[in-house]
Amino acid sequence: MSDPNVTTPAKIGALLLSERSRLMPASPIRKLVPFAEAARKRGITVYGLNIGQPDIPTPPEFLAAVRAFSAPVLAYGHSQGHAELLTAFSRYYRNIGLDIPVEQIQITTGGSEAILFALTIIANPGDEIIVFEPYYTNYMGFAVEAGVKLVPLATDPGQGYGLPPLEKIEQKITGRTRAILLCSPNNPTGTLLSREVMGGIADLARRKNVFVLSDEVYREFCYTGKHTSIWEFEEIAERAIMLDSISKRYSACGARVGCLASRNKQVMDAALRLGQARLCSPTIEQIAAARVMDLPQSYYTALADEYRGRRDTIVDLFNKIPGCFCRKPLGAFYFMGTFPVADIEDFCRWMLTDFSYENQTVMIAPGPGFYATPGMGKNEARIAYVLEKEKLIRAMRALRLGLAEYQQTH
């Protein structure tokens, strides 16, 4: 990413577009979709492990609320969010031990808007946010949009992509640093940060007077160990901004319902004004989302059990592929796998354009899109275990056979 402060417009064709529109990345998760669609047109079953789109049914309570919608006028809602949804979020948090009153919650149009709002609120153009590579790829899109510079710090695949030592993080903090951005359980690595590690970050943030942005959308997806929320560190109450979304835990990615939460009054006031500019989040999904927040603990337990089983199945099969490696992820429903290839982009595309076994192939997300540092991730890919076990088994078979054929021909 070049300097977002550059104001000389990029001349594209006969007309002037902005520098940021040139820098804005295409989604590395979605850019192979046209090749997958072409493969499907040729009659090939493509197992989509490229995107975090679960196959788990959306809870019937959500869909029942959609179908019960009966207001005669689909009117603007409150900019902070639908009142029922705000109280439902607050109740949901209380159930998991977090005391977050309604006034510390801003409903957003997906976790996406929560990220964009947070960056916009805390950083000026050119300011820096520390992120850990590999990271959720759209962080970069929102950073470009907000003119913010992501400062990446690499994590080690061999160590399960855990955070680097605190001293290394501290060294990256400059006068322009505004926040450290965490995601636990992590997309794309599945890493779960321990309470000790989170506490270390909280302490560092307090000492260096920066924010901690904590993306906790995979909170319920912990298979080994317990989730720690940034909210638990009251000593950085003013510095913590939690980012959340219903997409994953309620299998409602298309709803675009999320929230931003903070004890910092100025942050919440700014978030509300950003919310007012776009008037409100979509109404119907907000109303429906309010109905799933009180699902019993058994719902989340069953969900985690299902994904734990998928994880165990796929990780085992993946590690049996000659030359492939991943550490067992502790949470979320992704892992970053390393491959014995020089150019993962080429391999992932080839799997869609040139390969099939029994009319089946697999789509995975090439690693470089999850890194800001050029040249990183070229032998890695993110794999989302969002399909049922039987399909994961067939997908890993296709991957194993495809890789063998690719290695022979490249």
Place this chain on the structure above:
Amino acid sequence: MSDPNVTTPAKIGALLLSERSRLMPASPIRKLVPFAEAARKRGITVYGLNIGQPDIPTPPEFLAAVRAFSAPVLAYGHSQGHAELLTAFSRYYRNIGLDIPVEQIQITTGGSEAILFALTIIANPGDEIIVFEPYYTNYMGFAVEAGVKLVPLATDPGQGYGLPPLEKIEQKITGRTRAILLCSPNNPTGTLLSREVMGGIADLARRKNVFVLSDEVYREFCYTGKHTSIWEFEEIAERAIMLDSISKRYSACGARVGCLASRNKQVMDAALRLGQARLCSPTIEQIAAARVMDLPQSYYTALADEYRGRRDTIVDLFNKIPGCFCRKPLGAFYFMGTFPVADIEDFCRWMLTDFSYENQTVMIAPGPGFYATPGMGKNEARIAYVLEKEKLIRAMRALRLGLAEYQQTH
């Protein structure tokens, strides 16, 4: 608005928030809402003419589609938009004489996102966009968010808020100017730009190599004269970006479904990448919106007839209030009225906190929020005639009596 390039963070309390979060305006349309709610709690009927929220029922086709939603998983949709909605928009445009293929349309989460995308795509931080005062107040919010500078040019209330002469507009164009932003029929003035005036702007944009952003969400709300779309000026095909929304014409403000359309391939490519970062717009409202795009012409005619009747009623009554004045608006469902008061903010608030007649009062939107130039609009307010005639009559009676009492006591 101060220089958006300033990168020194504003120190708020103990922590650093961004300059733009400080500059971000609170909605002038919504900031009186707490006073209205307090009045309602006292048992007073508050006629809400402050916000463009029509009372017209959302078409039953829309609500039927919502209630028929039956996908087992509410999955991510395409980043460009739901395929059915894209083709429906294209058909709708063809029906009104505009040839806009699907690839020239990006679905957005409301017209709001279309505005933010457009500003982000064409302007670097610090670049300038020419707007005509008074303007749709949220243009400023999005400009602050995008770090773009709105360069306001005043229109004349006495002349029905028509655009200033082309020479005056041309004088405002600098090396940083990226676009001229139009809204016709206009929110907040109700002004409708003639084909000649639009053509003049198109010609100026061509000569000066700037974009024209054309907000056409009130297209169907023309009572005197015909709407002209920026799309009709093929000579600026590469320079025209149309902003649209279903909110008003289908009385579906809470749906948050809009679009951005352009023949400029680079613009559409950048819009798609911005769309990819936020993954997709909400699914259910997109599916439902696709069902109303083919409503017969009689729907739009009836809609315009209803609002024309409301306009004639309210404008007549408003102009009969001693000291008040407005020119008859030609379109949309707003007008800016001038009042015999020195501080319209105070008057509008007073109407909610101190006045009622037969337990009724009225909420209108103070003028200054629709101006970037400090000191402007202090004797103006925007009035939205979004209620049925009988209520408009009672609202104007409350306004007349309230104003008389206010003048005696202030």
